[in-house]
Amino acid sequence: MKIIRSVDISQLTKLLTGEELLEGMSDGWRSRVRALSKAITFLESEPLLAMEVLSAIPALKSPVTSRVIGVTGLPGAGKSSLTNLIVREIRKKQKTVAVLAVDPSSPLSGGAVLGDRVRMQEHFKDAGVFIRSMSSRGALGGVARTTRSAIRLAGVLGFDYIIVETVGIGQSEGEIVELADTTLLVLMPNSGDEIQLMKAGVLQLADVYIVNKCDLASPARMINELHENTAPDNPDAWTPAVIAASSATGEGLQDVMHSIESHHVFEKTHPKGYEVRKQRAVKEILRALHHVVEPDFLALISEAEQNQLDEVIEGTRPALALAGELSKKFLRSVK
Ligand SMILES: Nc1nc2c(ncn2[C@@H]2O[C@H](COP(=O)(O)OP(=O)(O)OP(=O)(O)O)[C@@H](O)[C@H]2O)c(=O)[nH]1
Numbered sequence: 001m002k003i004i005r006s007v008d009i010s011q012l013t014k015l016l017t018g019e020e021l022l023e024g025m026s027d028g029w030r031s032r033v034r035a036l037s038k039a040i041t042f043l044e045s046e047p048l049l050a051m052e053v054l055s056a057i058p059a060l061k062s063p064v065t066s067r068v069i070g071v072t073g074l075p076g077a078g079k080s081s082l083t084n085l086i087v088r089e090i091r092k093k094q095k096t097v098a099v100l101a102v103d104p105s106s107p108l109s110g111g112a113v114l115g116d117r118v119r120m121q122e123h124f125k126d127a128g129v130f131i132r133s134m135s136s137r138g139a140l141g142g143v144a145r146t147t148r149s150a151i152r153l154a155g156v157l158g159f160d161y162i163i164v165e166t167v168g169i170g171q172s173e174g175e176i177v178e179l180a181d182t183t184l185l186v187l188m189p190n191s192g193d194e195i196q197l198m199k200a201g202v203l204q205l206a207d208v209y210i211v212n213k214c215d216l217a218s219p220a221r222m223i224n225e226l227h228e229n230t231a232p233d234n235p236d237a238w239t240p241a242v243i244a245a246s247s248a249t250g251e252g253l254q255d256v257m258h259s260i261e262s263h264h265v266f267e268k269t270h271p272k273g274y275e276v277r278k279q280r281a282v283k284e285i286l287r288a289l290h291h292v293v294e295p296d297f298l299a300l301i302s303e304a305e306q307n308q309l310d311e312v313i314e315g316t317r318p319a320l321a322l323a324g325e326l327s328k329k330f331l332r333s334v335k
């Protein structure tokens, strides 16, 4: 497949939809999965082309029905171990699942990636499970752009679930909330740092809070703190689930599965759920708009008078003022 660098979009589409098989492959599904993996490699190396590829893939015009579940939390909280168990439950119901493990750290560390391999190895041979580690490699637009594109591509294959594991608490978690239909935050008992964050309101982002490793320490204090700090102000809004769990013993797993399902039903049927999905869509469109016009605006900025740029650099002209002028220029040019 020659999609690395020179993008043959129509071929990529055929490979992803199974209309064409990869050379030497006879199994349609496995060929599609391999094509997906190659396409993600391409996205990682050429994130700026992602939008172009995505908007050109006709299959994307058909509805993408995969449910996207974000799993986030600090390093070592047990995200991969828990994901492994969730994948097992999904497979018991004969549903398919793609796992995208996003490592925002240096591609050289490889720590989390290795962890994913070990933690999820029981599923590597299962054709109904696609597991892929992704590194952001300092990509322009960050983890979010590549991940978002990878989710869309996996959606073309029609996975029932797409699980996105990301390390973080705070900023990157904000990103995952925008990408996922349901976000799980995996915490550890007795983590003073996390309790501090919670008090600062940083944690009011997830839909399901999981205090993992409760086989090692009592989760009681953390659970109480979570109940106190995550209750919504609006009684109509989704009340986040707070669950004590252990990926070592399987405790709490059924509650996690149940909460994922309840949250899905809430988003699909409750008026507030509609609001949340609408806000997510608006944000996604805004981001997409940004990506669409970015090349034109970069060109405009490079064409701007040197003295105008210098004024912004020196702080004598607000960037916002120049941006206003450039956008007027842009609008005149399209008229
Ligand atoms: N005792 C106990 N150990 C656990 C539990 N969950 C995970 N672990 C262990 O904690 C370590 C980290 O687990 P991972 O699942 O790799 O955690 P992670 O959040 O995916 O880690 P990163 O991807 O590196 O951020 C591993 O040694 C696991 O075996 C648990 O519930 N109980």
Ligand SMILES: [Mg+2]
Pocket (backbone or CB within 6 Å): 079, 080, 081, 112, 115, 116, 165
């Ligand atoms: Mg992990």
